[in-house]
Amino acid sequence: MIPLSWYLILSAALFSIGLFGVLSRKNAVAILLGIELMLNAVNINLVSFWRYGDVAQMAGQVFAIIVFAVAASEVAVGLALVISVYRRRNTVIADELDLMKW
């Protein structure tokens, strides 16, 4: 049987990789990709805690489903923003979107 620690280490590693992507990518779409990785890492945690805890308590799975909904909304609005920005500024590089910077 697989111990709980394996899942937790895997999800911590996935979270860190996602964090690296968010911090170091230039393209706004790629930053959103990193956020997806982080959300997936969270979901692995939630589901494995459900399985290794009390399976009659569905909180872990329900939370995972709500994370799905949040991820879907985040991507829909985020990509709409990216496309809208691209129409106005003709770029999606996060560093070049510095109108609010002074």
Next chain:
Amino acid sequence: MTAMQIFFLIVGLIILGSALMVVTTGNLIHAALWLIVTLFGVAVLYAILNASFLAVVQVVVYIGAIAILFIFAVMLTHKEMRDRGPQLNNGWWLNAVIALLTFGGLFWMLRSWNGFLKSAADLPASYDGVAQLGRALISPDAFVLPFEVASVLLLAALVGAVYIAFNRK
């Protein structure tokens, strides 16, 4: 080491390897395709964890909708199909250090928790996870309120996305 553990290790390596490709590869479409590999790996993990509903929803929502939206966004925001130049910031090594520190910190924190090496109890023979989940989602003394709030959030996101991306001319 049982066959299940070997299988888990292979899936874990695929997940982490493809996740690394997502954050480092130069071609953004390839990054989105590698993300799909990662998401598949996570779906397999859910299946190993006996969460069959989540495994299928992972494929439907993440691969069927989110990943495809990503590919579209990449296509719509590029003048050419190929990317040029470095795709990472200049200070990427600092970010790598931060990510490693995060991983180390999480690992250290989890190590000191006494449930870390817990193993799972076997599921009862007649256990129906889907039915349980369905009941939990709609019963008033469980999660009906978060469920409704999530659906309102989805509706708001739908309206917001249409409003933002709408081309006013």
Next chain:
Amino acid sequence: MNFWFDPVNFIAHWLTGLLTGWGLAPWLAGAIIQLIGVVVLISLMMVFDIFLVWVERKVVARFQDRLGPNRVGPFGIFQPFADIIKLIIKEDITPDGADRVVYNLAPILSLMSVLLLWAIVPLAPVIFGVDLNVGALYIVAAGSIGTLSIIMAAWASNNKYALIGAFRQVAVLVSFEIPMIATMLIPTILAGSMGMNEIVQGQQNVWYVVLAPLAALIFMIAAIAELGRSPFDLNEAESEIVAGFHIEYTGMKFGLFYAGELLHAFTFGGFWAILFLGGYRFFGLENLGPLVAVVILFAKAMFGYWVIMWVRYTVMRIRIDQMLAFNWKFLTPVAFVLLMLTALMNTLLRGTPVAVYICGMLLTNVLLGWIIVEILRGYSRGEREKIEGAAPAAATAHR
């Protein structure tokens, strides 16, 4: 346990004895038997796919008042083999600037997304790949892999027409998935399970097409859209964008797309039969043995496939805006109203005699259908008056 009443377990039992007799560990023997089962199922479907090529060509010929293939073998039945030889010996072209790995992966994924569906098809009470308790969602999941393969093919072949095809396909698939899921939920509500086996078991008394005829109709329309077949073949529209996403594919790679498309159509015929036409049931005939049940299911799936072909070769292609408007303004609201009504009636009529239950469900559907037809009639009358008001001269001249 004998061969006639439980063939799969009979063979599996015999093989387990044979393999463990050779000194293999029991878990290894089990894994090998699983693998053999998968290979046999996939090979059978692929061989059947070759037969489908002949069926499709013969049926389209009949719809268009032609003879169809009639030279190779009796009734031209060996024509597909000639086709395959032709496809294999064709030059295999990879376009300039193509993304090689993705380009070669796409046709494989396309066929795979179809073959995956056969894992959950209950061919008979005792012959099925796996009895998944989320079967209905699994169909949608496999469909999303098909969408992915189309985008991959279009992007990797570095061609504008291919990209246009993929954009259309995704717009269509993402929107037609919604009425499809909503109508798949109706058999789920009636059977109380998403598993395909239990849905078939639930149709013991009456087929769901009687309880939910509107759902069967909407599912069929959404399935045709999902398949990308005429009148919804916008993704490959030969006369507009040449062949859409598979424009750059030659030889057997194109063959894989083609085979996948035909098998996909047949598979959705099969799911239509399972969800609404009672699956392998046919008035007690399935009790003769599992092999008879398999034949019944295939006959019903063939009927569904024939309906899809019938629509394909008699209805004209519609424009993308018409298609999306049809989905969002008509099909989706109807599917949701139907879903809510079915859930409500199912709860209200629970515990009543079977005859009352069936009549109640049928009446609900008929009533809803009548209301929809009335609304449509009023709408089309309004449209007609708008046109006639705008151009009175032409209208009066016509009379």
